[in-house]
Amino acid sequence: MSDETILPEGSDQSLHDSVPVTGMYKDWFLDYASYVILERAVPAIEDGLKPVQRRILHAMKEMDDGRFNKVANIIGQSMQYHPHGDASIGDAIVNMGQKDLLIETQGNWGDVRTGDSAAAARYIEARLSKFALEVVFNPQTTEWQLSYDGRKREPITLPVKFPLLLAQGVEGIAVGLSTKILPHNFRELIEGSIEILKGNKTNVLPDFLTGGMADFSEYNEGLRGGKIKVRARIEEEDSKTLLIKEIPFGTTTDSLIDSILKANDKGKIKIKKVVDNTAKDVEIQIQLAPGVSPDVTIDALYAFTDCEVSISPNACVIIDEKPVFLTVNQILEYNTHQTKDLLKRELEIRKGELMEKLLFSSLEKIFIENRIYRDIEECTTWEAVLEAIDKGLDPYKPDFYREITTDDLLRLTEIRIKRISKYDSFKADELMKRLQEELKEVNYNLKHLTEFAIKYYQNLLEKYGKGRERKTEIRTFDTIQAAVVAANNAKLYVNRVDGFVGFGLKKDEYVCDCSDLDDIIAIRKDGKMVVSKIQEKLFMGKDILFVGVFRKNDERMTYNLIYLDGTSGRSMVKRFQVGGITRDKEYDLTKGTKGSKVLYLTANPNGEAETITVYLTQGAKARVKVFDFDFAEIEIKGRGAGGNILTKYPVRKVQFKMEGKSTLGGLNVYYDPSVGRLNTDQRGRIIGNFLGDDKILVCYKNGDYELTGFELTNRFEPSDVVLIEKFDPNKVISAIYYDGGTKTYFVKRFLIETTTVNKRFNFISDHKQSYLKVVTTDNQAQVEVTVQKGKEEETLEYDLEMLIDVKGWKAIGNKVSANTVKEIKLIVSEKAQDSESNDEAEGDEEILESDESDDLEIGTKIDLSPKKDDEEQLGLF
Incomplete structure (x- = not known):
């Protein structure tokens, strides 16, 4: 489109002075952008409201008579102030009503958890909440402006005496700008404001009506660039069933179920059925496929579905008609000081009102008791009447705080004869006394404004804080490796001769089950190693000797290798692990010389070292042409190590002779209570050194015990775990539990008699109020028991071994005391503390040694060729 020029009618302006259409577009766009930012999408910091929300609340205040009003009527009333359609106003009302803070609702208002929409506006009703009436409105401190058509007046901002913006949260998209402030907890905001008034720093974190768990380690106080992770609360009902009890913010039960079904269809997770039992509370039942681990499935749900979502906040508000980016703590501080200023203005207004009431009460008392009204009986003009009253007040004018005006005199003339005749001086004095006491209190509050503001917040907390406790649990999440928890939804095949690998080669050799997220490692006969992303069909080089799934950072997988060095003709032996790699890059496991080739190769998941026959x-000129070699004789080095000399003579073949044991030693396993997970990274408390079939013993608060493996995918909810340690079948378990039926504490000692893994067994009474108080495997377990004897409390120490003998795990046990037990504390023995410290020290030492060996990339060459005295003994030539 070509630029056009527009000339005003009757104007002599030349074409050279005209404004091109493109210029108009530029100005109009800026005007539109400013309008959307200021009037539509971004809230004002003063009251935390967008214009539509502010106009709705103002309209509801005008309609307020204590009764519910049809939302359709509220929409119509709001349209007097908001120049937009009824749909946008209706959506805004429903949105505020669902937040359960400013608006009381009646009828079907939908459900943010399930995504159900509200009923039509003509069917649902609303009114302002008591909280809104107390903190949002005050005509005396409100700044007003004319509405869009000039017929009404509306508030520029409402005088909100509460951090409403942070409590409700807000999301808006403008032109080239957006805002996303997450909702925060009602009680925590008030407590934070109190701390700010006391001069302390505060840090508030979001809280969501849908509950769930959230990791705020990267929240960055709500600024751009920050993010939080929110997870659903998933519980393990049994080994075949998971229950989702709370969902992440921003999701619904429907969207969550859809994401689970999609992940199942793609093979990321394996489930049998999903059932939505949500009613009063959220409950999504997930039935697992046979043989699927609940713990791995929980991780997979977080990795591949909306059970975990990432939210990026962006705190942007309007200050002085400009968008400004602030932290949520700065917004809270601003709102707190604003509340203090509003309270000061209200006190000053009240002070003025009280002084005026006292002034007029004094004038009235003087006017009546001194019979000044009689002086006006003979006055013939209005001016004379006012002059007579004014003259009668002259002796008292010095005691008034301001000059007496004509308006004051007019008010005196309006006093009726009936009031004068029934005037009670005593009642008047009492009224003035009450006014003076209130004025004194107001003056005191003005002088101690900070304390008054703190009391104001404390009053809000007491009146409206009940039932508004935090719903979202603050947690630290572990990083879930998607490839580790992905279900094996594919099968890996290999054509060794032609060098093709993939899940589409169904006519070739089957290797193992795998996931379409896995990486594949291949080692060829020429000594080359390559790691690639799995595909349907992938060329990885001809003559493949080994292919398998590559696990990054696997510190246990060890490769035993013998290769012929093409230059020297020697056969070299090495053991190595594969650490950091670059995908699709070829690595030499030999010295890389021409003619080098692999003679023998094994992959050992736990560092096993077998014996071979060479x-x-x-x-060959060697005297002994057949000899054995044990891989345990050499150390594990990096993949780039050259290795040790096996023999300098030509090798005809290498044959496996005997399986060996792991040379890596046990695996030090730690439990991190902040995330409820096992790890080998020294996070949390060491629970033992594990080998092969070793088990972990876990005791829970509900009185269950469970034996599990030491797989790092296992999860143990920190709030439920009382004891977690390496299982020793010879250790006696000492426990004290509270029986909900008899309201009594029992003590018992027993050995674990079951062998079933990953199944819980309850060893206390099955009453719903029963719980485990103390549990330990200490040989000299002692407890400190406080009991009530008459009116006095007595603290005693008991040796549990003396209280009861070892019995079966199903035994009830003995009563701890015949008296009422007030408190029980476990006394940790010094021996147990020393043992734990030694375990940690030993664990640290082993880890350090392991790390040190991993750093050695080049193996040390050991010359094992002819030594006259050792030839026969070593068997190496």
Whole structure:
């Protein structure tokens, strides 16, 4: 479109002075952008409201008579102030009503948890909440402006005496700008404001009506660039069933179920059925496929579905008609000081009102008791009447705080004769006394404004804080490796000769089950190693000797290798692990010389070292042409190590002889209570050194015990775990539990007699109020028991071994005391503390040694060739 020029009618303006259409577009766009930012999308910091919300609340205040009003009527009333359609106003009302803070609702208002929409506006009703009436409105401190058509007046901002913006949260998209402030907890905001008034720093974190768990470690106080992770609360009902009890903010039960079904269809997770039992409370039942681990499935749900979502906040508000980016703590501080200023203005207004009431009460008392009204009986003009009253007040004018005006005199003339005749001086004095006491209190509050503001917040907390406790649990999440928890939804095949690998080669050799997220490692006969992303069909080089799923950072997988060095003709032996790699890059496991090739290769998941038999060629000059070699004799080095010399003579073949044991030693396993997970990274408390079939013993608050493996995918909810340690079948378990039926504490000692893994067994009474108080495997377990004897409390120490013998795990046990037990504390023995400290020290030492060996990339060459005295003994030539 070509630029056009527009000339005003009757104007002599030349074409050179005209404004091109493109210029108009530029100005109009800026005007539109400013309008959307200021009048539509971004809230004002003063009251935390967008214009539509502010106009709705103002309209509801005008309609307020204590009764519910049809939302359709509220929409119509709001349209007097908001120049937009009824749909946008209706949506805004429903949005505020669902937040359960400013608006009381009646009828079907939908459900933010399920995504159900509200009923039509003509069917649902609303009114302002008591909280809104107390903190949002005050015509005396409100600044007003004319509405869009000039017929009404509306508030510029409402005088909100509460951090409403942070309590409700807000989301808006403008032109080139957006805002996203997450909702925060009602009680925590008030407590934070109190701390600010006391001069202390505060840090508030979001809280969501949908509950769930959230990791705020990267929240960045709500600024751009920050993010939080929110997870659903998933519980393990049994080994075949998971229950989702709370969902992440921003999701619904429907959207969550859809994401689970999609992940199942893609093979990321394996489930049998999903049932939505949500009614009063959220409950999504997930039935697992046979043989699927609940713990791994929980991780997979977080990794592949909306059970975990990431939210990026962006705190932007309007200050002085400009968008400004602030932290949520700065917004809270601003709102707190604003509340203090509003309270000061209200006190000053009240002070003025009281002084005026006292002034007029004094004038009235003087006017009546001194019979000044009689002086006006003979006055013939209005001016004379006012002059007579004014003259009668002259002796008292010095005692008044301001000059007496004509308006004051007019008010005196309006006093009726009936009031004068029934005037009670005593009642008047009492009234003035009450006014003076209130004025004194107001003056005191003005002088102690901070204390008054703190009391104001404390009063809000007491009146409206009940039932508004935090719903979202603050947690630290562990990073879930998607490839580790992904279900095996594919099968890996290999064509060793042609060098193709993938899940589409169904006519070739089957290797193992895998996931379409896995990486694949291949080692070829020429000594080259390559790691690639799994595909349907992938060329990884001809003559593949080994192919498998590559696990990054696997510190246990060890490769035992013998190769022929093409230059020297020697056969080299090495053991190595594969650490950091670059995908699709070829790595030499030999010295890389021409003619080098692999003679023998094994992959050992737990660092096993087998024994082999080496056969030399018939023409070899060595005296002994067949000898054994144990891989345990050499150390594990990096993949780039050259290795040790096995023999300098030609090798005819290498043959496996005997399986070996792991040379890596046990695995130090730690439990991190902040995330409820096992790890080998020294996070949390060490629970033991594990080998092979070792088990972990876990005791829960509900009185269950469970034996599990030491897989790092296992999860143990910190709030439920009382004891977690390496299982020793010979250790006696000492426990004290509260029986909900008899309201009594019992003590018992028993050995674990069950062998079933990953199944819970309850060893206390099955009453719903029963719980485990103390549990320990200490040989000299002692407890400190406080009991009530008459009116006095007595604290005693008991040796549990003396209280009861070892019995079966199903035994009830003995009563701890015949008296009422007030408190029970476990006394940790010094021996147990020393043992734990030694375990940690030993664990640290082993880890350090392991790390040190991993750093050695080049193996040390050991010359094992002819030594006259050792030839026969070593068997190496």
